[in-house]
Amino acid sequence: MIEVRGLTKRYRATVAVDDLSFDVRPGVVTGFLGPNGAGKSTTMRMVLDLDRPDAGEVRIDGRRYRELSRPMRTVGALLDAKWVHPNRSARQHLRWMAAASGIPASRADEVLETVGLTSVAGKRAGTFSLGMAQRLGIAGALLGDPPVLMFDEPVNGLDPEGIRWIRTLMQRLAAEGRTVFVSSHLLSEMALTAQELVVIGRGRLISQGPTTAFVDGAAGSAVLVRSPAIAQLVPIVQAAGFAVVPDPSGGARVSGATTEQVGDLAAAHGLALHELTLLRGSLEEAFMQITGRDVEFTAGGPPSRSAVPAVGQAGGPPPAVPDGLAARDRRTEVQS
Amino acid sequence: MSAVTAERVKLMSTRSPWWTSAVAVVIVIGLTAIVVATWSPADGPVPFAVAGYFATFGMVVVMVMAAVAVTSEYRFGTIRTTFQAVPRRTPALLAKAAVVVPVAGVVGLVAGFGAWGAAWLISPTAMSLSTGAEWRIVAGTGLVWAIAAVVALAVGILVRQTAGAATILLVWALLLENLVGLIPRVGADIQGWLPFVNATNFLTGGGGEAGATPSMSAMAFGPWGSLAWFAGIAVVLMAIALVVANRRDA
Numbered sequence: 001m002i003e004v005r006g007l008t009k010r011y012r013a014t015v016a017v018d019d020l021s022f023d024v025r026p027g028v029v030t031g032f033l034g035p036n037g038a039g040k041s042t043t044m045r046m047v048l049d050l051d052r053p054d055a056g057e058v059r060i061d062g063r064r065y066r067e068l069s070r071p072m073r074t075v076g077a078l079l080d081a082k083w084v085h086p087n088r089s090a091r092q093h094l095r096w097m098a099a100a101s102g103i104p105a106s107r108a109d110e111v112l113e114t115v116g117l118t119s120v121a122g123k124r125a126g127t128f129s130l131g132m133a134q135r136l137g138i139a140g141a142l143l144g145d146p147p148v149l150m151f152d153e154p155v156n157g158l159d160p161e162g163i164r165w166i167r168t169l170m171q172r173l174a175a176e177g178r179t180v181f182v183s184s185h186l187l188s189e190m191a192l193t194a195q196e197l198v199v200i201g202r203g204r205l206i207s208q209g210p211t212t213a214f215v216d217g218a219a220g221s222a223v224l225v226r227s228p229a230i231a232q233l234v235p236i237v238q239a240a241g242f243a244v245v246p247d248p249s250g251g252a253r254v255s256g257a258t259t260e261q262v263g264d265l266a267a268a269h270g271l272a273l274h275e276l277t278l279l280r281g282s283l284e285e286a287f288m289q290i291t292g293r294d295v296e297f298t299a300g301g302p303p304s305r306s307a308v309p310a311v312g313q314a315g316g317p318p319p320a321v322p323d324g325l326a327a328r329d330r331r332t333e334v335q336s
Numbered sequence: 337m338s339a340v341t342a343e344r345v346k347l348m349s350t351r352s353p354w355w356t357s358a359v360a361v362v363i364v365i366g367l368t369a370i371v372v373a374t375w376s377p378a379d380g381p382v383p384f385a386v387a388g389y390f391a392t393f394g395m396v397v398v399m400v401m402a403a404v405a406v407t408s409e410y411r412f413g414t415i416r417t418t419f420q421a422v423p424r425r426t427p428a429l430l431a432k433a434a435v436v437v438p439v440a441g442v443v444g445l446v447a448g449f450g451a452w453g454a455a456w457l458i459s460p461t462a463m464s465l466s467t468g469a470e471w472r473i474v475a476g477t478g479l480v481w482a483i484a485a486v487v488a489l490a491v492g493i494l495v496r497q498t499a500g501a502a503t504i505l506l507v508w509a510l511l512l513e514n515l516v517g518l519i520p521r522v523g524a525d526i527q528g529w530l531p532f533v534n535a536t537n538f539l540t541g542g543g544g545e546a547g548a549t550p551s552m553s554a555m556a557f558g559p560w561g562s563l564a565w566f567a568g569i570a571v572v573l574m575a576i577a578l579v580v581a582n583r584r585d586a
Contacts, residue, residue, distance in 0.1 A: 049423050050416050051585040066423045077420060083413030085350060092349035100342035100421035140417070 001026055001179055002047060002148060006056030009042050009203075016042045018203040019056070024181045024196075026147070029174045031194030031211065032183035039203035040183040044079055044152050060148055072101035076141035077150040081083055081133040086126025090117055090136050093125055094143060101144055111139040130157045138169070148179040155189055167193045191215070215280055223262050226251030226275035233271050251275060337465050339422045339431035346414075347405060356401035357443045360394035361450055368451035372458045381583065382462035387452040388473040388539045391480065392532075394447045396509050398440045398481050398489035403501040405436050406492030410429030418571075419586050426578050429493060433574070437485045448474045472559060473539055479563060480535045484509075484569040487531065493577035508532070528555045531569040534562035 002024040009017040017039040024030045032040050045051040047058045047067040057064065060075055068074045084093050094108035112121050115135040120128070125136060136155060141149055151170070155163045170193060174180045184190050190197065190211070197214050199206040205215055224247055227233050234244050234252055242257045251274075254262055259276050265275050347353050367390040375382050409415035422428035452474045456463040465474060488505055495501040513530045517523045527533050538559045557565055559567075 045416075045585070048416075048420055052417055052583075068423070071423055072421050075420075079416070080413055083417055085346075085408065085412050085414055087350045087352070088346075089349070092345060096342045096345040096349070096420060097417060099345050100339055100418065102338045 001061055001315060002181060003059045004047070004056070005058070007046055007053050007058065008047060008055040009039070009051060009147075010054050016203050017046070017053075020200065020203065020205055022196070022198045022205055022208045024179055026179040027174060028179075028195040029170050029180045029182060030196040030198060031190035032198050032200070033072065033183060033187065033190050034183075034185065034200040034206075036185050038200050040185075040200065041079065041152055042198075042215055043201075044077070044150055044181075044183065047150065048075065048077055048079070070096065070101050070144070072146065073103070073144035074146050075148045075150065076139035076144055076146040077152075078134070078141045078154060079152045081130065081137040084125040084136065087124055089122050090125050090128070090139075093122040094139060097140055097143055102172070103144055105155065107143060111142045114142060115139045122227050131159060131162045134158060134162070134166070138166070146178070148181075149173055150181045152183045153185070154182060155184065155186065163189070163294075173206055222253045222255040222279045223259050224249070224251055224253055224255050224275065224277040224279050225262050225266075225273060227266065227271055227273045229271045232269070235265060235270055236271075237262060249275075251277065291296075339428055340434045342418075342421065343432045343435040343544065347439065350408075352404065352408075353401055356397055356404075357439070360397035360401070360443055361447045363397065364390045364394035364447040364451040364487070365454050369454040372455040372463075375459070382455070382459045384463060384470050385473060385540050387448070387455055387463070388477070390451065391477045392509065392536065394477075395444070395481050395484050395535075396414060396506055399484050399505045399509065400502050402436045402440055402485040402488035402489055403492035403495075403505060404498055405432060406489055407498040407501050408543065410496040411498060416586050417519050425582050425586075428580060429489075430580060433486060433489055436489060437482050440485035441478045441482030445475065445478035447481075448477030449470075451456055451477075469559075476539050476563075480539060482568070483563075483567050483570045484532075484535065486574055488566075490570070490573035490577040528557075529565075530568050534566045537562040538566065 004023070005021050007017055007020040008015070020039070020043060032043070034040050047051045047060070047065065047069075047173075060068065065071060065075070090112065091108055094111060095105050097103075098105055098107050109118070109121065112118050115138050117132065117135055117139065120132065125133070130135060134157075138151070138154065141151065151166075154166050154170075156246060158166065167189075170180050170182060172193075180193075182190075182193065184193075194211050196209070197211045198208045199214065225233065225237075226247075226249060230250070230252060237252075237254055237257070238244055240261070242254045242261075245253050245255070247253045259278050263273065263276055368386060369388055371389065372382055375386075406415075409418060418428055419425060422431070452463060452465065456465075467473065488501070491504055492501045495504060509532045513527065513532045516530060517527045519526065534555070534557065537555050537557070541555060541559055541562065554561065
């Protein structure tokens with residue numbers, strides 16, 4: 001169990017993490033989702049007490065990281081696979097970590113076996129490919145057999161086989177009752193891996209909850225219906241209060257409805273159906289919809305244009321301004 | 337204790353500490369042997385202090401080794417793993433000192449006795465080891481290098497990068513303290529308080545006929561006072577480094 005409360009981190013003028021609070025429960029994989037620069041890694045470093053928060057605190061199973069007597073036996077973490085000395089062998093890398101945590105040295109070979117690096121245990125870590133380095137980092141996280149595990153972008157740069165291996169491993173660790181917290185900016189990956197999601201943008205919490213709820217709630221579900229009597233069905237569904245748009249397949253998309261509702265309507269009027277499918281919005285759509293405001297400025301452009309004379313007031317023809325900018329100017333006008 | 341074990345594994349499991357230690361010893365023994373072997377009888381008998389002439393050169397090499405023990409951890413990010421395993425940073429960093437400082441001391445002893453031994457083999461009569469001042473030259477290298485390693489670790493913690501730390505240590509120990517003596521009127525007095533000048537004073541100073549370095553006239557302390565002063569400065573520097581390391585983000 002990881003409890004984050006009011007966590008805040010500032011770097012000079014920028015606020016990297018802004019009053020962030022969330023819980024990570026044991027037994028499920030919890031995804032930590034946000035665009036690059038959202039503050040995921042900073043948050044994870046503060047969980048491990050590597051970076052000092054300006055406000056707030058993190059508790060792991062009720063205690064601060066600093067108060068844990070053998071921290072690596074409670075929290076295993078892979079924040080960056082490159083955090084190894086290139087001239088030290090994989091086995092020696094794990095041996096010193098084990099020694100520092102009072103873990104028997106034999107455990108190094110066990111975790112190397114778990115991640116499939118036994119054959120290269122004596123090789124210098126600097127010669128490892130990115131995939132092997134990630135595996136070594138995961139071996140380090142597993143070293144203390146900890147109940148809490150944290151991975152920062154573990155699938156970055158991995159091949160499909162490596163990605164599947166990590167996904168399976170994380171789900172297995174969660175099934176064993178451990179707390180598993182995984183960050184990613186790859187939304188599709190999180191949809192496959194995580195049952196719970198903590199979504200942040202620009203250092204602030206956007207949502208926390210089950211992955212399915214996030215996708216349904218944000219993108220809104222729709223039902224695809226195909227019927228030989230589609231021309232009769234559409235007015236009936238519209239009359240029931242649902243919006244309908246035509247689908248390229250010749251059927252219709254009913255938004256905001258469940259398959260039960262559409263099926264019952266068709267049955268009540270004796271209309272045959274050839275297809276009735278729930279269309280789930282993709283995580284990308286959900287994410288863009290919810291975080292739209294929070295990623296707006298990261299796309300470039302000054303955050304405030306109030307210094308620019310307001311357009312349109314001189315009475316002349318409005319200058320050619322892209323819609324987005326014009327809209328932003330108007331909003332600035334209203335505010336000032 | 338487990339943190340000390342971890343630091344021992346770290347130091348021994350890469351090659352560079354072994355190489356730098358070997359280089360430090362070879363430099364000191366080699367240069368001493370060359371000087372004694374080429375000593376011309378016209379210049380009088382071989383002075384015993386020749387055993388300590390080159391200690392400084394080996395010392396800076398060992399200091400770079402000590403600094404790199406810290407800076408390489410920052411360079412490769414393993415310092416974060418270290419703090420993950422031992423979140424209280426003062427014990428984590430002192431564990432490193434508990435390994436690096438004795439290693440520097442032992443390497444210093446090997447260099448000191450090695451240099452004397454090489455000189456003794458070539459010129460046994462001049463190099464007979466008897467007085468306290470002579471013992472200080474030979475065995476004192478161990479103490480001086482150990483304390484110098486504390487200084488180097490502190491600089492490494494503060495600077496966090498190898499090139500910067502090495503430059504600071506080399507310029508400081510080899511150049512800066514000697515150049516201070518060139519300042520008119522006050523230079524010599526200031527020099528008497530500088531840490532590495534005091535380290536040299538401990539090794540070769542105050543021994544009269546053992547061969548004091550000429551510029552040591554303005555020393556603030558006797559040999560053992562100099563050593564204590566040098567050690568005190570090292571401890572203060574390390575304390576500052578620990579406070580800074582505890583405050584900032586890893």
